[in-house]
Amino acid sequence: MPSKKAGEGRGVPMREFSRSLPMALLRAREAVMRQFRPSLRNHGLTEQQWRILRALTAVDTIEVTELARVAFLLGPSLSRILRDLEARDLIERRTAEADLRRGVVSISPKGLKLIEAVAPTSEAIYAEITGRFGAGKLAELQDMLRELERSLAEMGVTDEVDAEAGSNYKSA
Template sequence: MRDFSRSLPMSLLRAREAVMRQFRPKLREHGLTEQQWRILRALAAIEAAEVTELARTAFLLGPSLSRILRDLEARNLIERKTAQADQRRSMVSISKEGVKLMASVAPSSEAIYAEITRRFGARKLAELQEMLGQLELCLASVDASDEIADDA
């Protein structure tokens, strides 16, 4: 069998870990996990979002998101209110404290990202992300068989 340490999944895993290793210490200083940070960032970009929408944006599964939102709400970093049009849905938004926390972390985060870009090269980084997007796209169509074929 193929040497699995050279397989695509392992390459992607190691690359991502190498990248995240740069960010985690700084996030940790602020008591944030990678996932919590993703949620705050996603919320900062919009006024409010439903949980399902947020799950899609932050690329988290529902159960993970449920737990994290519970914790972030307990820390007063986000706010929730049930939508009046549909009592099942809850609208999530970032709180003032959440914005403040983001403001305190964002500069370091940006600096780290800039350093990664500098080391790897901005052009190469763009190429890499283009390829990653294509990979995602060409595999997405495989899974489509599960969903309703509304484009038939």
């Protein structure tokens, strides 16, 4: 038995590419988002802008750092998007009185109107997805995803140092 499903060709011992967990998660997420993107686009919103406005709808005001956490965006992305949303009058910002470093953000009336315009379609799509996949299975999937996250939270990142032989890759 020379080949025991040992993985990819060329003798590199490795899982089959198609079975990788990151790929599976990426594909699943893309399948879901593909349903939402056209509607968001018709309202002039990207997925991330929508995430931010959604998060703002749930609160009165929120600090930038906390907003980054709940909308799951990195600081630099959030910083740019807030600049654009503010220019479109969809959000309002001020600085905290007690700590001038902190920015405080809230959704504007116009932003709220936009959310209200998008929400029905968005909810309808979500309902359709739930119906097709099954509400029970959906809840089960969400549980497993949370559990996966929890499992990896304490894992701590490996960080060995090395580099490409010849190291002719772009600066840094």
